[in-house]
Amino acid sequence: MTTTDARLAASVDLADPAQFxxxxxxxxxxxxxxxxxxxxxxxxxxxxxxxVTRHDHxxxxxxxxxxYSSEWGMTLDSxxxxxxxAAGLMIExxxxxxxxxxxxxxxxxxxxxxxxxxxxxxxxHARRLAEAAVRQGEVDAVSALTAxxxxxxxxxxxxxxxxxxxxxxxxxxxxxxxxxxxxxxAAPTLAERRRVSKTGNNDLLMYFVEIIEGEPxxxxxxxxxxxxxxxxxxxxxxxxxxxxxxCLNLAIGGYETTKNAVAAGLLRLATxxxxxxxxxxxxxxxxxxxxxxxxxxxxxxxxIRTVTRPAVLGGTELKEGDTVCVWLSAAxxxxxxxxxxxxxxxxxxxxxxxxxTIGPHFCLGAILARLEMRSLFTELLTRVESVEALSGLIxxxxxxxAGIDRFDIALRPA
Numbered sequence: 001m002t003t004t005d006a007r008l009a010a011s012v013d014l015a016d017p018a019q020f021x022x023x024x025x026x027x028x029x030x031x032x033x034x035x036x037x038x039x040x041x042x043x044x045x046x047x048x049x050x051x052v053t054r055h056d057h058x059x060x061x062x063x064x065x066x067x068y069s070s071e072w073g074m075t076l077d078s079x080x081x082x083x084x085x086a087a088g089l090m091i092e093x094x095x096x097x098x099x100x101x102x103x104x105x106x107x108x109x110x111x112x113x114x115x116x117x118x119x120x121x122x123x124x125h126a127r128r129l130a131e132a133a134v135r136q137g138e139v140d141a142v143s144a145l146t147a148x149x150x151x152x153x154x155x156x157x158x159x160x161x162x163x164x165x166x167x168x169x170x171x172x173x174x175x176x177x178x179x180x181x182x183x184x185x186a187a188p189t190l191a192e193r194r195r196v197s198k199t200g201n202n203d204l205l206m207y208f209v210e211i212i213e214g215e216p217x218x219x220x221x222x223x224x225x226x227x228x229x230x231x232x233x234x235x236x237x238x239x240x241x242x243x244x245x246x247c248l249n250l251a252i253g254g255y256e257t258t259k260n261a262v263a264a265g266l267l268r269l270a271t272x273x274x275x276x277x278x279x280x281x282x283x284x285x286x287x288x289x290x291x292x293x294x295x296x297x298x299x300x301x302x303x304i305r306t307v308t309r310p311a312v313l314g315g316t317e318l319k320e321g322d323t324v325c326v327w328l329s330a331a332x333x334x335x336x337x338x339x340x341x342x343x344x345x346x347x348x349x350x351x352x353x354x355x356x357t358i359g360p361h362f363c364l365g366a367i368l369a370r371l372e373m374r375s376l377f378t379e380l381l382t383r384v385e386s387v388e389a390l391s392g393l394i395x396x397x398x399x400x401x402a403g404i405d406r407f408d409i410a411l412r413p414a
Contacts, residue, residue, distance in 0.1 A: 159223010
């Protein structure tokens with residue numbers, strides 16, 4: 001550790017979304033990794049927190065669910081020092097032993113066979129979007145490709161009516177970003193972010209209440225909403241509240257993350273010499289490139305855990321009730337795990353990134369996100385000789401989601 005590391009680590013307010021545009025604070029996280037203890041940050045209107053920035057420490061926190069609880073809030077904005085109202089009902093906000101029951105039932109609905117049955121639908125969405133974008137030539141990649149792809153895909157996965165999908169995506173975006181709309185130049189206050197996020201969550205929850213309880217005939221009988229309503233294993237079923245909250249979780253988790261991962265991936269392929277042509281030569285290389293996209297531009301940048309019993313992590317003695325913030329984006333740039341971590345290498349293998357986390361809370365939607373990304377990049381690489389970045393990434397201020405509102409590109413047809 002150097003004096004410079006200590007000063008740099010203390011120089012940025014990581015609770016302030018404005019510090020994450022135009023780029024996340026990678027240099028600050030690098031300085032924090034060199035400290036002999038975890039960096040601490042006070043907050044005047046919320047619990048203070050320790051920052052976890054190393055890959056090995058992040059793995060420890062995410063795997064040790066007995067010591068590091070997810071039931072007291074998952075993000076900096078939602079952590080209030082009290083147990084989350086959805087704890088024990090939503091799979092991402094539930095610890096053992098109740099988590100095992102929820103995961104068994106939810107994964108019983110989200111089976112590999114179900115995902116496989118969706119592959120032709122997802123691929124058709126990708127084909128249509130790619131064809132339309134190539135016809136235009138110059139497009140905003142977000143509005144033309146990366147936003148409609150998960151909107152269409154999540155709508156198909158959930159089995160909600162086509163006319164509802166844009167509205168559901170908009171509510172999900174508000175819920176997860178805490179901002180009203182794209183193009184926000186200044187970061188809203190914590191109180192404003194919490195208000196917008198709460199409104200988005202409530203609106204989305206009411207949508208699912210109304211369609212499940214009032215208009216179930218509008219649901220696709222093979223979609224995830226209906227599957228969660230009907231799933232029964234070993235005599236157990238999900239309660240109405242569990243169905244509602246886990247539908248909400250799928251909608252929120254599946255939209256912004258994939259949208260931004262694809263947009264950032266397009267930038268990296270457009271600006272890394274030879275990368276696009278290398279993938280065009282062999283589509284079998286696409287999966288490795290997708291994993292590198294997920295590592296290099298981590299879609300969900302942090303997760304919160306609350307300490308349940310005394311522990312020592314990174315040279316720091318933690319006590320019950322302490323808040324730790326695991327910065328997934330920082331762990332994915334740890335030089336102890338990744339050679340040249342600040343270089344985008346589409347052929348990087350192995351690639352032990354933590355973008356989908358690890359342990360009991362490994363992302364349920366990982367297989368779907370990879371399917372969407374693979375389908376869209378396959379269609380684009382088939383039809384596009386080269387892609388040129390006409391702008392940088394226009395980011396939405398957020399310390400949770402690496403949100404991208406606009407990215408202009410030129411597509412040269414093959």
